[in-house]
Amino acid sequence: MSGSRANVAGMSLGDLTVSAVESAISEFDRIGRDAFLAKYGFGPAQDFFIVQDGKSYDSKAIAGAAHGYLPGAEPLRADEFSGGEATVVRRLRLLGFRVPPKRSPPWVRDEVILACDLVAKNDWHYLTSEDPSVIELSGLLQQLPIHPPEVRSDTFRNPNGVARKTVDIATHHPDYPGLPTNGGAVDREVLEDFLRDPERMHAVAAEIRRLARDDQLSREVAIPVDEEDDGVREGRLLQRRHFVRERDRKLRQKKIADFLKTHPRVFCEICEFDFEETYGDRGKDFIEVHHKLPLHASGETKTRPKDLILVCSNCHRMIHRSVPWLQPEELAAALKSK
Secondary structure (H helix, E strand, O other), X not given: OOHHHHHHHOOOHHHOOHHHHHHHHHHHHHHOHHHHHHHHOOOOOOOOEEEEOOEEXXXXXXXXXXXXXXXXXXXXXXXXXXXXXXXXHHHHHHOOOOOOOOOOOOOOHHHHHHHHHHHHHOOOOOOOOOOHHHHHHHHHHHHOOOOOHHHOOOOOXXXXXXXXXXXXXXXXXXXXXXXXXXXXXXXXXXXXXHXXXXXXXXXXXXXXXXXXXXXXXHHHOOOOOOHHHOOOOOOHHHHHHHHHHHOOHHHHHHHHHHHOOOOOOOOOOOOOOOHHHHHHHHHOOOOXXXXXXXXXXXXXXXXXXXXXXXXXXXXXXXXXXXXXXXXXXXXXXXXXXX
16 A cells, blocks of 8 residues: 555544545536536445535545545545445534435324324315425424434435325225225324314314424424433324423422412322421422313413322323323322222
């Protein structure tokens, strides 16, 4: 190996810098794609591109050329490194460059609920990508704070994709005369929920829409949730809003103050566990609150103390452990039956 290639061997993709990548992009713009790829010996990218200022750049070729802009280094040849998601793409993303994935993430329940709501309102017929309601839903889905930008492809929830989802839903309706498309398990589950309880599901869809259009609420619900809690019938957004409200300190204090009007101190209203009795002063007034209202019904209504119940950490966890969530009285009955 020559001395110049030894220099290259001593460096790696991990040495790439923002400045080096930007220099390679500038050269790409200056001489054009064909000349750039020919100069550095790369073929056209098939899957991954840097997207910047409305332009696309072959990610592996940019990375190889960028290496040559590092001090004391030369460009990397195509056969000297892998250009996949775990190597070049990962490094470019860590540097802050946008490299969309090949495919967008699968549809989650919230999104399918909105699409199914659209199909139901269209008498269970699918819609085309030119339909104004499909275009409107496409824009709404792109606003939902569910999928972070780095996992969205360039076609993320575009009208074509939304229209395709309405086909998947409509062709699985019991009255559809032809063969169903493949679709997915979530599509069929949501469809069954709409057929079983249309009033509830339309209300859920309306509340998801309201939440998506409220920038403040969207920011509030952009919090992680436990995997075992995911999958609730109303979807992730309403579930997250539910947890945000239960963690509202002012709401908790208001409920405790109301409870103390008729009780000497706080305790779990399900199992009657008393933190103060067990832990002394350290446990005084320590308790959690659980919102009893259905998720889709607790939107614009003002939460009142009677909508909440005081629960210990264990009972609260048991309520939320699986879906559908238990009603407080169901958990209390399960304790009494032991």
